[in-house]
Amino acid sequence: MAHRLLPIALLSTAAAVTATACGAGGERARPVHGTAPAEIAGVGYTSAELAQALLLHVPGYRRAGEPDSGEYGTLKAVQNAARLQRGTVLDKPRCGTARPGGAVAPDVPAALVTFAKKGMTVTQTLMGMPASDAEKQVNARVPADCLTFRTKVGSHRATHRVVETPKGEIGEGSRTVGVATSTGTTGTRTWYVVFRGRHYLATITLHGPTATRAEAERIARASRAQASKILP
Template sequence: MAHRLLPIMLLLATGTAITACGGGDERARPVHGTAPAEVAGVGYTSAQLSQALLDRLPGYRRVGDPDSGEYGTLTAIQNAARLQRKTEVDKRDCGTGRVGATVKGDVPAALVTFTKKGLAVTETLMGMSAADAEKQVNARVPEGCLRFRTRAGASWAEHRVVETPKGDIGDGSRTVGVATVSEKIRTRTWYVVVRGRHFLATITLFGPTATRAEAERLARAALDQTGEILP
């Protein structure tokens, strides 16, 4: 199964914040297994990607252990996909078919989450060819999807999307921000997609005080970490 990156990342941030900040005992699940060793002849295993994840962030606390395996099997991705299926979008194409390029469910991947004072940070690394990673960096949110509403149960939320020009983090990057208002509660999600050598990295920052500057700082820190670990 293929996954749309932007809707999954937005729901992933929301779900992470609920789990991490809700006071429960839920934790990220341990490794599911090792995904295929290569992607289109080049790339990294999920085990290698897991080793390249950020192991610490000053001021943040890691939530559980890193998760790795095929992208579609990661617990957080599965939870976000289930939530997406239960969420009604007033502009149907914005929720499913046009926002962001797809990520194949069987690509090697690894994921880790950190929290700090109402903020949730999720880093995901995916083994990916340069051509597929470039599609993710070059994807753009259609103008008609810059404002939309979603409903989960009886509650509606309003979302406003801002997207910056293509950035220069790594071998090219994409930064998208989403401001959300739900029942008078305002939150922000910033996600940064970065193309590296045979991999794609995403940083998702969620919370009422999330900023683009912090999300891009974390993306650079993640890239520095991968540079030290991945050959």
């Protein structure tokens, strides 16, 4: 099954936020040693090359576990998100299955790393793909009727509001999406920045009570600068 970055990513975060309220724990990423078909065919970058291009540090944060690399669908964070989605009830089911843009195939080469500090996390994902597929992800937009939605995990409910900015200029084109989540009296924010480079797509996810668009885009620019040093 192909993986849609948005709004599936929004649902993943929604599920994660609600699951946290339920007391569910996450798993640390671990390296996956596999070779994607795209790597065998020599198309774009390998997962090993993408792993070399990951951010080494994020000021104020510490790396959470080891970077993960391999086929996109085998990454631990992607598998965890899929499990959360299966346990999440969405008040607008089409918002969890809509396909606003291109899809990320589960066998594309990918690498992921997460950084954390108290109450905040930053996740960077690099995916090898043709420019045309990456452009579809950058051009995708969240459907108008999916800008607000509600989720339930067990007996815990949450409300989510989405904002999307005009197309940006990070890398060779970018998009930024923000999600404000409310669970009772508790609120948190998530910002996604998706941008493309030469033969790859990158995502930065900034999550926490004080997450801002400015910080997410600053980290995305640092991600682009780091990747440019490694990926020709």
